[in-house]
Amino acid sequence: MMKKQLLLLVAVLCFCCSSCKNEKIAIAGSGWQEIAIIDKKSGNIEWRHELDKDYECNDIEVTPDGNILFAYSKGARLINRNHEIIWDYKAKENEEIHSATRLKDGGYMIAVCGDPARIIELDNKGNLTKEIPFITLIFDPSIQFRQVAKAKDGTYFVPLMGKRKILQISPNGEIINTIFVGKDLFSVKVLKNNNLLVSCGKDGGFAEINPETNMAYDMISTDEVKGGLLLYVAEIIPYENGNKLIANSNMRSNDKSQPLIIEIDQNDDVVWNLPYNKAIKNITSIFSFFE
DSSP states (O other): OOHHHHHHHEEEHHHHHEEEEEEEEEOOOOOOEEEEETTTTTTOOOEEEEETTTTTOEEEEOTSSSSSEEOOBBBEEEOOOOOOOEEEEEETTTEEEEEEEOOOOOOOEEEESSEEEEEEEEETTOOOEEEEEEEOOOOGGGGBBBBBBTTSSSOOOEEEEETTTEEEOTTOOOOOOOOEEOOOOOOOEEOSSEEEEEEBBBTEEEEEEEEETEEEEEEEEEESBBBOOOOOEEEEEEOTTOEEEEEEETTTOTTTOOOOOEEEOSSSBBEEEEEEOOOOOSSEEEEEEEO
């Protein structure tokens, strides 16, 4: 009986601890010379890191140990909250890096725009473990792609901005599928049902696409969200409950009054937003976490 009571107490304490954590959002934006972490409830900036003048960040994440992973166009870098560099992978001449993510095995994936483009995998120390070159037939690195995703089966999905299509690349570097979307592309996420959540950048809106059939479902356009206006739809984070957190960049809009981030439910109703904040230029990359 005593053992059961002890286990119950431990479970209650664990629940209380997790429920006491607050949701934070790491944010970054093309043309904004900072990356930051905000408290979602208050919208206040709690941590910020200044970027060099010629850097551009389109991808940011927070690792389980609290470090910050981000791409900065001339490379990808992991830093701690004291702004100290843990590792730094630099792009070569005539290359750009706009995609950096932590993999489930604790390593990292970086996608390099260039000729050829490259998918790079690093171990948890930042050492190179894998390199896959591929051809995009887009000769300007700045319009090749932004956020690349890796699926559970080891394949990669590359959203080509300049071609309005997604390449599916095998672990060996073979292009095994091409998904024509017909819209501007920024980010692709692999959902639990193996469909792709695709954000449509300057064309606004987003879509869910089945990569096996190339069929699009739930194609949402700019004016279909209830209670908000979608501008440049950059990174989208899918929540476990079906809600979506959307980086709503105003970098191409004269309307600076619209929210910088929007959360919508499964009915496409806005349930939360981050109002315009003059301390934040615009947001193209977001990452939700709790601490």
